[in-house]
Amino acid sequence: xxxxxxxxxxxxxxxxxxxxxxxxxxxxxxxxxxxxxxxxxxxxxxxxxxxxxxxxxxxxxxxxxxxxxxxxxxxxxxxxxxxxxxxxxxxxxxxxxxxxxxxxxxxxxxxxxxxxxxxxxxxxxxxxxxxxxxxxxxxxxxxxxxxxxxxxxxxxxxxxxxxxxxxxxxxxxxxxxxxxxxxxxxxxxxxxxxxxxxxxxxxxxxxxxxxxxxxxxxxxxxxxxxxxxxxxxxxxxxxxxxxxxxxxxxxxxxxxxxxxxxxxxxxxxxxxxxxxxxxxxxxxxxxxxxxxxxxxxxxxxxxxxxxxxxxxxxxxxxxxxxxxxxxxxxxxxxxxxxxxxxxxxxxxxxxxxxxxxxxxxxxxxxxxxxxxxxxxxxxxxxxxxxxxxxxxxxxxxxxxxxxxxxxxxxxxxxxxxxxxxxxxxxxxxxxxxxxxxxxxxxxxxxxxxxxxxxxxxxxxxxxxxxxxxxxxxxxxxxxxxxxxxxxxxxxxxxxxxxxxxxxxxxxxxxxxxxxxxxxxxxxxxxxxxxxxxxxxxxxxx
Numbered sequence: 001x002x003x004x005x006x007x008x009x010x011x012x013x014x015x016x017x018x019x020x021x022x023x024x025x026x027x028x029x030x031x032x033x034x035x036x037x038x039x040x041x042x043x044x045x046x047x048x049x050x051x052x053x054x055x056x057x058x059x060x061x062x063x064x065x066x067x068x069x070x071x072x073x074x075x076x077x078x079x080x081x082x083x084x085x086x087x088x089x090x091x092x093x094x095x096x097x098x099x100x101x102x103x104x105x106x107x108x109x110x111x112x113x114x115x116x117x118x119x120x121x122x123x124x125x126x127x128x129x130x131x132x133x134x135x136x137x138x139x140x141x142x143x144x145x146x147x148x149x150x151x152x153x154x155x156x157x158x159x160x161x162x163x164x165x166x167x168x169x170x171x172x173x174x175x176x177x178x179x180x181x182x183x184x185x186x187x188x189x190x191x192x193x194x195x196x197x198x199x200x201x202x203x204x205x206x207x208x209x210x211x212x213x214x215x216x217x218x219x220x221x222x223x224x225x226x227x228x229x230x231x232x233x234x235x236x237x238x239x240x241x242x243x244x245x246x247x248x249x250x251x252x253x254x255x256x257x258x259x260x261x262x263x264x265x266x267x268x269x270x271x272x273x274x275x276x277x278x279x280x281x282x283x284x285x286x287x288x289x290x291x292x293x294x295x296x297x298x299x300x301x302x303x304x305x306x307x308x309x310x311x312x313x314x315x316x317x318x319x320x321x322x323x324x325x326x327x328x329x330x331x332x333x334x335x336x337x338x339x340x341x342x343x344x345x346x347x348x349x350x351x352x353x354x355x356x357x358x359x360x361x362x363x364x365x366x367x368x369x370x371x372x373x374x375x376x377x378x379x380x381x382x383x384x385x386x387x388x389x390x391x392x393x394x395x396x397x398x399x400x401x402x403x404x405x406x407x408x409x410x411x412x413x414x415x416x417x418x419x420x421x422x423x424x425x426x427x428x429x430x431x432x433x434x435x436x437x438x439x440x441x442x443x444x445x446x447x448x449x450x451x452x453x454x455x456x457x458x459x460x461x462x463x464x465x466x467x468x469x470x471x472x473x474x475x476x477x478x479x480x481x482x483x484x485x486x487x488x489x490x491x492x493x494x495x496x497x498x499x500x501x502x503x504x505x506x507x508x509x510x511x512x513x514x515x516x517x518x519x520x521x522x523x524x525x526x527x528x529x530x531x532x533x534x535x536x537x538x539x540x541x
Contacts, residue, residue: 021241021259022241022242025215025241025242025257025259026242026244026257028217028257029217029242029243029244029255029256029257030244032204032205032217032255033244033245033246033247033255035204036201036204036246036247036250037246037247039197039200039201039204040197040247040249040250043069043178043192043197043200044164044165044178046069047069047070047178047190048178048180057075057083057084057085060073060074060075060084060085060188061073061084061085063190068193068196068331069190069192069193069196069197070190070191070192070193071191071192071193071194072085072098072102072190072191073085073188073189073190073191074102074105074106074177074188074189074190074191075186075187075188075189076106076109076186076187076188076189077185077186078112078116078120078184078185078186079120080106080107080109082102082103082106083186085099085102087099101168101170101175102191104168105166105168105177105189105191106189108166108168108177109166109179109187109189110164110179110181110187112181112185113181113185116184116185117185120185164178164179164180165177165178165179165248165249166179166189166249167249167252172194173194173221174194174221174222174250175191175192175194176191176192176194176197176249177189177190177191177192178190178192195327195330196327198227199323199327201219202228202323203323205219205228205230206230207230208230208231214232214235214259214260215231215232215235215257215258215259216229216230216231216232216233216235216237216257216258216259217229217230217231217255217256217257217258218237218255218256218258219253219254219255220253220254220255220256221252221253222252222253227253231258235258235259235260236258236260237256237258239258240256240257240258241257241258241259242256242257243255243256243257321356321357321360322356322360324353324356325353325356325357325360328349328350328353328356329349329353331349332346332349332350332353335349351400380422380425380507380508381422381424382420382421382422382530383420383421383422383423384418384419384420384532384533385418385419385421385423386415386416386417386418386419387415387416387419387421387426387451387453387458387460387529388413388414388415388416388451389416390423390426390427390430391411391413391415391426391430391449391451391460392411392413393427394427394430394431394434395409395411395434395449397431398434398435398438401438402434402438402447405438405442406442406445407437407438407442407444407445407446407447408445408446408447409447409448409449410446410447410448410449411448411449411450412448412449412450412451413449413450413451414450414451414452414453415451415452415453415458415460417453418532419453419456419458419529419530419531419532420529420530420531420532420533421458421508421527421529421530422508425504425505425507425508425527426508426527428500428501428504429501429504429505429512429525430460430462430525432497432498432500432501433462433501433523433525434447434462435497436497436498436521437462437464437466437521440466440467441464441465441466441467441520441521442466443466443467444464444465444466444467444519444520445465446463446464446465446520447462447463447464448461448462448463448464449461449462449463450463453529456528456529456530456531457510457526457527457528457529458510458526458527458528458529459524459525459526460524460525460526460527461515461522461523461524461525462522462523462525463517463520463521463522463523464520464521465519465520466520466521467520468517468519468520468521469484469514469521470484474514477498477514478498478499478502478512479499480496480499481496498512501525505525505526505527508527508528509527509528510525510526510527510528511525511526512524512525512526
């Protein structure tokens with residue numbers, strides 16, 4: 001009897017575990033779907049602001065030249081005629097193929113408003129020949145009225161919001177077009193740059209499965225082809241454990257989660273199944289042993305999950321600037337191949353490449369600092385320098401990105417005197433603090449940095465006007481891997497920035513603390529410095 005009860009309990013545990021894993025997988029996939037939908041919605045809002053109510057070809061041409069998201073622009077009349085761009089003069093080559101594709105896209109434009117259709121029908125009736133018989137005219141009027149009523153029943157006065165997205169297939173695959181209907185019945189459309197919006201989607205997807213190191217997730221197109229996958233590489237992709245569809249305009253694409261049957265967590269209980277069948281008295285013992293193993297395994301998985309999460313976050317942090325560098329390098333190369341001058345656009349793209357390269361260098365330095373700090377204490381490299389010069393150098397590095405976020409920089413620097421210190425340590429700490437302002441306190445639109453030097457103690461304060469840190473988290477923000485918000489929509493990060501900064505400050509004989517402030521965050525950094533050696537001053541004189 002005890003053996004039979006053990007078998008029933010084991011089977012129920014297996015089914016419950018599988019349902020729980022499936023539910024968790026679907027929840028993670030739905031979070032990714034919402035993130036992808038946010039990206040596509042932001043593209044739609046940005047392009048809607050560029051729509052011109054007058055439909056001027058000059059404006060559409062300007063958008064094509066300046067917006068990296070737009071591959072081609074279109075202007076279609078209420079009667080379906082493609083007004084812009086003009087037809088190519090040569091009926092061969094790539095431009096001819098693209099123009100034919102634009103004609104196909106123009107046929108998929110949103111429906112003409114009902115009032116405009118009635119006006120067009122009335123205009124056609126006025127210009128029609130008058131030599132027909134009165135009975136034919138009456139019959140044609142009835143047919144036209146019936147057509148308008150039929151269209152009224154099929155197409156409502158206000159079209160759905162998602163009808164402004166249209167899909168097409170050309171060249172390398174799915175192409176997206178955003179439409180906007182003008183009051184006169186004509187429509188303007190933007191053909192999106194496929195490489196750009198796909199890069200934006202991939203940039204928000206993780207490198208590892210956040211729930212387990214043994215799962216794998218794939219993004220597939222309408223034909224089931226895998227566009228991108230992450231997680232374990234040895235998982236069979238035959239049957240997904242859970243799958244969800246994306247939202248418009250990518251409703252045909254799906255996110256699928258795969259997990260081997262023996263990884264659902266409940267299968268480990270089945271090892272003890274023969275013992276439960278053979279020895280009724282040992283069934284309860286095996287159940288207790290299984291519970292113990294499960295608790296111990298969960299503890300080990302929690303520790304392993306922190307390590308896997310760290311690797312995944314670092315990989316994601318490093319991949320984002322690499323993706324932008326590659327993308328803008330390709331755009332700059334394409335600009336150079338065009339006949340028209342594009343010097344200003346190439347300069348802008350090279351500025352982005354330079355900024356992302358510096359960002360990548362900062363990320364790598366942070367990881368190395370953390371790994372070296374765990375292995376052994378790293379010696380300081382003392383050199384003569386002005387602390388204010390180092391502070392200003394770091395602010396100059398962040399100036400372009402802070403300006404894009406509309407964050408105003410103010411300073412009160414009073415540590416111009418030259419002293420002996422490790423400038424690399426000072427730069428690393430400031431980079432982590434200012435990077436946090438850019439990520440988490442951009443809403444405050446303010447960054448204030450002060451410095452002073454008293455009795456061989458350098459004091460620097462970094463203040464912002466953001467949302468601040470809740471009181472319940474103030475004692476935990478310097479712990480490794482701790483993040484206040486771990487949601488997929490939160491800014492990316494490893495949870496190590498403040499840990500690295502405080503360890504570096506302690507190694508330099510100082511400290512890093514979070515002070516009380518009326519708004520935002522206020523960090524105080526102290527470093528013990530040395531006066532400039534007298535021998536060096538004698539040599540200079």
